[in-house]
Amino acid sequence: MLAEARARDAADPLRDYRARFDLPQGVIYLDGNSLGALPKATAGRMAQVIRGEWGEGLIRSWNSADWIGMPQRVGGKIAPLIGAAPDEVIACDSTSVNLFKLIAAALRMQPGRKVVLSEPGNFPTDLYMIAGLxxxxxxxxxxxxxxxIAGALDGDVALLLLTHVHYKTGAVFDMAALTRAAHEAGALVLWDLSHSAGAIPVDLNGCGADFAVGCGYKYLNGGPGAPAFAYAARRHHEALEQPLTGWMGHAAPFAFSDDYAPAAGVDRLLTGTPPILGLAALEVGIELAAEIGIERLAAKSRALSEFFRTCLDRAGVELDLVSPADPEQRGSQLSFRHPEAYAICQALIARGVIGDFRDPDILRLGFAPAYVSFEDVAQAAQHLAEVLKTGEWQREEFRERAAVT
Ligand SMILES: Cc1ncc(COP(=O)(O)O)c(C=O)c1O
Ligand SMILES: Nc1ccccc1C(=O)C[C@H](N)C(=O)O
Incomplete structure (x- = not known):
């Protein structure tokens, strides 16, 4: 498979983008769906922001380096990746906080309705945020x-909150159909795009979506704890009342008024002072994704995961695939169910193949299309086949659970 993998890499239109990332030697990284890799340009950009804009510019940089406009500027660059207009997306806070703000805002727009509909097994923070409200x-x-879900959309549902690509299985919801069904029932829709943005095409405006959120540190390669993003369709801007009415979301923060008045548009989703260092790193990741283009990213992602399955087949590996077999129906990952998934994952990591484990029995492998090669995929499949055949996962050291999986 290695020769075939190398031929596919040679023919891959994205082959040169791998060199735009700093990847450690000897590592095959299949966890970009949890923490994206480091773009080479990030360190330089950070040094410039830290030494030049912060060190030299000091407070002046809010104006001279347009720090104050960064949430809008970075959000605007995410917009084309998710089918939104630049003035509908803002980069701020965490995905969890953005969920809170938008769920609450949606509920305020739906007097007489209180139900937020979601699925069991959705990413926990989504469910916890509804529970908090x-x-x-x-x-x-x-x-x-x-x-x-579609059948549960009755007259009590204020908001449908779904994760577009399921974090555990990679299954994709039909955004257009569910958005339509929700609207027909008088509900609004909030999409969590954490596992979609930068991996598969999303057409928020084409689907008539109302709201969306997503992470900056997965396929957007913004770095650990990168700012998240929030989207609100333009038609909702005027009615949008979010509960975290901090001064940065004020119409005139530097008027220092005692009374809150929301800024126009998505700016009102801001709360406190934007994290400039995090936004600067995120901007580099987004620019890279935008340069490659979402269609090319998605095509490569599908090809990589399909190639992985072919490699496993040819190696005679039989694993229980929980992701949809049709690449059009899944995000950029493959998840397999195995009672010893944790130990298998640890054994792979010991071999330099980094994937992750999702409780209780899922081995999850992400194929971040910007930097994973076909050779990586062939080698990872070979390692997995060997780990299973030799039973090396049974070693005691692979059973110890770490705090973060
Ligand atoms: C679907 C989904 N939503 C939200 C999050 C996380 O949100 P936060 O960045 O606030 O931890 C993740 C991953 O951690 C996720 O997979
Ligand atoms: N934020 C993290 C911090 C530490 C470890 C993992 C994460 C993840 O993002 C997990 C991811 N959302 C997942 O789909 O499992």
Whole structure:
């Protein structure tokens, strides 16, 4: 498979982008869906922001380096990756906080309705944020298995909150169909794009979506704890009332008024002072994704994961695939169920193949298209085949659970 992999790498239109990332020697990185790799340009850009803009410019840089405009500028660069207009996206806070703000804002727009509908097994923070608002008496959480979501959209549902690409299985929801069904029932829709943005095409405006959020540190390669993003369709801007009414979301923060008045547009989703260092790193990652283009990223992602499956087949590996077999129906990952998934994952990591484990029994491998090569994929499949055949995962050291998996 190695020869075939090398031929595919040679023919890959994205082959030169791998060199734009700093990847450690001897590592095959299949966890860009949890923490994206480091773009080579990031360190230089950070040095410039730290030494030049912060060290030299000091407070002046809010104006001279346009720090104050960074949430909008960076958000605007995310927009084309998710089918939004630049003035509909802002980079700020964490995905969790953005969920809170937008769920609460959506509930305010839906008098007489309190139900926030989602699926059990959605990413925990999404479910916890609904529960937090429920504890405040503002929401009522309703969880329905994914195949029954459309049928559960009744007149009580204020908001449908779904993760577009499921973090564990990689299964993709039909955004257009579910958004339409929600609207027909009078509900609004909030999409969590954490595992979509920078990996597969998303057309928020084409689908008529209302709101969206997503992480900056996965396929956007913004670095650990990078700022997240929030999207609100332009038609909702005027009515949008989010509860974290900090001064940076004020219409005139530097008027220092005692009374809150929301800024126009998505600017009102801001809360406190933007994290400039984090935004600067995120901007580098986004520029790289935008340069490659989402269609090319998605095509490579599908090709990589399909190639991995072919390699496993040819190596005679039989694993229980929990991701959809059709690459069009999944994000940029393959997840396999195995009772010893944790130990297998650790054994792979010991061989330099970094994937991750999701409780209780999922081995999850992400194929970040910007920097994973076909050779990586062939070698990872070979390692996995060997780990399974030799039973080396049974070693005691591979059973010890780390705090972060
Ligand atoms: C679907 C989804 N939503 C949200 C998050 C995380 O949000 P936060 O960055 O606030 O921890 C993740 C990953 O951690 C995720 O996979
Ligand atoms: N933020 C993290 C911090 C530490 C370890 C993992 C994460 C993840 O992002 C996990 C990811 N959301 C997942 O889909 O599992």
């Amino acid at each position: 429920e504890a405040q008496g503002l929401a009522e959480r309703r969880l329905v298995p994914r195949e029954r």
